[in-house]
Amino acid sequence: MTEEITLRPATLADAKVLAQLWVATFPDKFGPVLGKKAEPVLCDWLRLSERHLQTTTVAEIEGGVIGFIVLETPAAPRADDGRWLWHALQLNNGIFGALRGMLLMLLIDTDHQLNEDEAYIEMLGVDPAWRGQGVARYLIAHTEAIACQQGLSQLSLAVVSDNVPAIHLYEKMGFAINTERRSRLLKWITGHPGYYEMVKNCQ
Secondary structure, eight states, X not given: XXXXXXXXXXXXXXXXXXXXXXXXXXXXXXXHHHGGGHHHHHHHHHHHOHHHHXXXXXXXXXXXXXXXXXXXXXXXXOOOHHHHHHHHHHHHHHHHHHHHHHHHHHHHOOOOOOOTTEEEEEEEEEOGGGTTSSHHXXXXXXXXXXXXXXXXXXXXXXXETTOHHXXXXXXXXXXXXXXXXXXXXXXXXXSOOEEEEEEEEOO
């Protein structure tokens, strides 16, 4: 099935479907944090923040987007997420809703500090209808190739510690748990007890 997948850089036209995939992939994060209007908030955020689209690769089959991966590298545009999230929240939830959303997002943000020889998988998601068919593997292999092309020595990611299927997938692809971080705030907001930081050395 993977031979049918086309990978390409995300464009502004993908903002709506990416927002839908973000919510489908992380309902326990974006729902509690951004509220009932999570999809329009994320759609506006993507349209405003060029950085997210510039670091996103989408997977397509027959012209339909079925998955995405966001890769941060030393060569990628620097994060400008905060101010654009604030604008997107204000547009959809008003000033008080924006304050609430920003506060909750700050409380659960992993705030990964990128090393100069590292590529970081910021987000990975696959349409629920296409899970278990190799799409995530294909996207991860693509990011590993990018990391090697840029001469980086390490590929890393964060995954909530109770997402067993995702952890098993990453381990099969050569990632190993480097650090475990527990957070009472994360558990209170999303229900997850913490997250693992996983790493893989680039060949």
